[in-house]
Amino acid sequence: MKTKNRAGFSLIELLAVIAVIGILVALLLPAISLVKSKAQQISCVSNLRQLGLALQGCVADDQAYPTSATWSDRLQHEGLGGSKGPIRYLEKGVWRCPGAHFNRSIPSSEILLSYGYNTYGVLSVGNPTNGLGLLGHQGPKGKTPIRESEVVNPADMMAIGDAFDTSLDFMREPIKDFSKYNTLARHRGKANVVFCDDHVESPTLKFLFEDTSDAALVRWNRDHQPHRDVLN
DSSP states (O other), rough: OOOOOOOSSOHHHHHHHHHHHHHHHHHHHHHHHHHHHHHHHHHHHHHHHHHHHHHHHHHHHSSOOOTTTTTHHHIIISOOOOOOOOOGGGGSSGGSOTTTOOTTTTTTTTTTOOOEEEOOOOOOOOTTOOOSSSEEEEEEEEEEEEGGOOSOOOOOOEEEOOOOTSBOOOOOOOOGGGGTTTTTTTSSSSSOETTTTTEEEEEEEEHHOOSSHHHGGGGSSSTTOOOOGGGG
């Protein structure tokens, strides 16, 4: 007797197809993740480039760098030409790194910042009386700006970088201290930084925050000296 042609797949054939699809997806996911991460890094570099140009505009107007208290407002309203409004602008547009995903335990009322200003220089704990960055000079009437001429090597002085602690200060801290913010995976072991001459680099986290060589330390300080004596 002739048997009828059967339609469809048997259970074993169906399971085999599902297994093949699963293997293909497993092989593709790392590549997709890498492409996505690269796109986010490129977008972040573009953000910092725009912030660097805005900073250059402010410096050109005043022959001085904005102080730590005014830098973001100055860049937003003068350098970028944004309208004055709520401080929540710091979570949008060029101020937001697309790769920044913060710890969900942080209160929603807290402003989560993607980028910080090099205020204290190489000092791992900020000190307003002897900051080596762009904080400003502390005086009896408050801070006076760092003059443009005080930045000895603008091409090797960091101005703004990825804020892994979600604050307005870009500071040299041990990498382990950033883990509680859940931000270290942002750029696969690197950080994006714009320098005082508005060029952007992507150094490794280790070189940026833990390397104690002269090459790593001088780029934090406006006098282009390592100041290894103030390291903790």
